[in-house]
Amino acid sequence: MQEKNNPNVGISDDYAVLTCKNIRFYFGYEVTDMDEWCFEAVWDNGNQSIKIPRSSLKVRDRDSCEECLLKGIGWFFSKYYPVRKETSKTSDAAKSVDVDKRGS
Numbered sequence: 001m002q003e004k005n006n007p008n009v010g011i012s013d014d015y016a017v018l019t020c021k022n023i024r025f026y027f028g029y030e031v032t033d034m035d036e037w038c039f040e041a042v043w044d045n046g047n048q049s050i051k052i053p054r055s056s057l058k059v060r061d062r063d064s065c066e067e068c069l070l071k072g073i074g075w076f077f078s079k080y081y082p083v084r085k086e087t088s089k090t091s092d093a094a095k096s097v098d099v100d101k102r103g104s
Contacts, residue, residue: 016069025076027054027069039072050076 005021015028023043031040033053042049057071 011066014065016065018069018073025069025073027065027072037068039068039075041072041076050079 008017008019010017010019012028015026015030017028018025023041025039025041027037027039029037031038031051033051036053036055038054039052039057040049052072052075054068057068057075059068059071063071
């Protein structure tokens, strides 16, 4: 993983990846399950990960790698980071975050 949060995106015909400070999202040929391409999220310094085969993402046959990556990221956040009712509203502190300071 990266030391500072400097998101990096890579897209090709056979993979798509988003790497951030604490997490890496990947979809493509390097991660497979029984020869089926998979979405993978790796976090907690590589100590935790999930792998979701393309068929379980419920994407269309014509969907690109980046569409599969985004679908996997959506699945990841809905599974591991559900919004709680008491925290669903944006606080005044969050509204005043300086954009230049968010990257660290």
